Amino acid sequence: MHDFQLRTLLSQFFQEDIGFGDLSAEAIFANEHATGTIIAKQPGIFCASSLITQGYQLLSEQINVTTLVNDGEPLKKGDVIAKIEGPVREILTGERVILNLIQHMSGIATATAHAVQVLDDPNIRICDTRKTTPGLRMLDKYAVKSGGGSNHRFGLDDGVMIKDNHIAACGSIANAMARVRKAVGHMVKIEVEIETRQQLEEAIAAKADVIMFDNCSPETVREFRALTPANIITEASGGITLENLAEFRHSGVDMISLGYLTHSVKALDISLDI
Structure with missing residues (x-):
């Protein structure tokens, strides 16, 4: 995936989801910072580490993302995929779009790996x-x-x-x-x-x-x-x-x-x- 094309897609997806603002996160939080972890809830093949990084960079340059699993690597239940540190408001605002995409892409990677194994x-x-x-x-x-x-x-x-x-x-x-x-x-x-x-x-x-x-x-x-x-x-x-x-x-x-x-x-x- 090219970074420019990925950022363009993510911008469109965020625009669809955020609209004129995240009413929930903006009402509750100001400048608080937090740490979040992205965790696998079931085994499979992970995909789209760059999507997590690029997505959160679009929302805030203050967010730091550390990915711990590479694309194509297997996941076990409970594995930490990435750690996110920064403004809690932006972390939560981007949560749904980013999770939807990496869940979807990891599902495809998992199904593909399974097909290769079965064949x-x-x-x-x-x-x-x-x-x-x-x-x-x-x-x-x-x-x-x-x-x-x-x-x-x-x-x-x-x-x-x-x-x-x-x-x-x-x-x-x-x-x-x-x-x-x-x-x-x-x-x-x-x-x-x-x-x-x-x-x-x-x-x-x-x-x-x-x-x-x-x-x-x-x-x-x-x-x-x-x-x-x-x-x-x-x-x-x-x-x-x-x-x-x-x-x-x-x-x-x-x-x-x-x-x-x-x-x-x-x-x-x-x-x-x-």
Whole structure:
């Protein structure tokens, strides 16, 4: 995460939450100082130490943050993640936004690490998708990397992905690929989503850079991978959950993308105590 982009996001989030002022903290406190600790309430993988530091620096230059856990490191229940010292009013004003974000990001990092462990195949990368909450994509994808995963496209301008609706509206994979080749430069990779052997053969003939086996069983993924030239990157996606993920072990694909890592992950329980 770049500091400038992170500070811009945090400013927007604080503006939403604080509005014209924290009526509670401003009514109760003046210049009192306090020490707070951010504590893990359950085990998991931590993410976003810089978010704590950058967030509190935005609220007050008098706040000192000492982080004790690095991104991607495991947490045990009761571990102290960070210590915060400074004006109690600003510490409490920033509490909810900062906790919400590090809980969310640590939840994604934890889920990603769990998926990597369950798959247990160093030759296949676990990837995210674009199924992120608008405004949080940079944070979500950073959290996936902190959990040992890899990033798929960041946005529509990051690469070409010809999906089922593109193919249906265009008439065929060949037509869609031909139009794309005329429109994009040689530096842009083109991925094609397929579901059948016929579509696979079309995508190979059209010289796709990446082929996604969408909503395919582990057996079909292995079959399709065996039919795909080694120079084409392969990806499995759709219908893959934590419950059936291990069935794709040693399937031969380069990547498995999992939407649930970001669209329905459970936040890690983390609290701030003064």
